[in-house]
């Protein structure tokens with residue numbers, strides 16, 4: 001596993017904090033901009049990252065009616081980011097429209113479908129979301145829905161990666177948040193493994209935020225993660 005397979009979640013509220021963190025961690029080449037930063041700072045943050053030669057995962061998790069998901073994906077594609085998310089539960093029509101709209105673009109983002117948030121465990125899926133399937137089966141069904149609609153890949157927890165790699169094949173992108181080095185706190189993530197385990201199971205990329213960005217010494221935390229990955 002190489003550090004280039006690590007995407008760091010830039011979950012801070014404003015542009016100055018984001019840029020300060022990016023400039024403190026020059027070894028991080030792939031950053032994830034999510035709802036907190038995009039809503040707080042606007043799209044200017046994407047230009048700042050591009051100016052620094054960074055790859056960008058725009059994690060806005062679109063979830064709406066098909067026409068609105070289509071429009072949001074087209075608008076987001078103008079930023080020429082590398083990865084973009086939408087929820088599989090938007091349904092096959094939304095997924096298909098989004099996938100078809102990206103195809104003719106010169107620099108289309110790869111579309112990733114959120115299968116089931118990594119903060120949701122078996123009990124919540126069953127009791128709160130009223131879903132009778134076990135997590136792994138539900139995640140598999142959502143990934144297959146997305147793949148059949150022409151979506152490029154899925155966001156899942158590292159615990160489902162091996163199964164998805166098996167059923168979706170080698171070309172389907174698998175991106176896994178919910179990774180935790182042994183030295184970090186689990187927080188609100190429910191379905192976790194270490195980053196190395198996620199890659200060994202078949203993930204293309206892991207996403208990690210607070211173990212690096214909320215550490216009082218992010219440089220040291222990043223170095224420690226890179227050492228873990230080199231073993």
Ligand SMILES: O=c1ccn([C@@H]2O[C@H](COP(=O)(O)O)[C@@H](O)[C@H]2O)c(=O)[nH]1
Pocket residue numbers: 009011032034059114116117118119155156177178179187189207208209210211
């Ligand atoms: O299922 C999902 C989808 C997205 N995320 C995002 O990944 C990062 C994880 O951050 P940590 O601090 O390492 O927990 C965060 O930006 C989430 O919005 C996810 O965790 N799970």
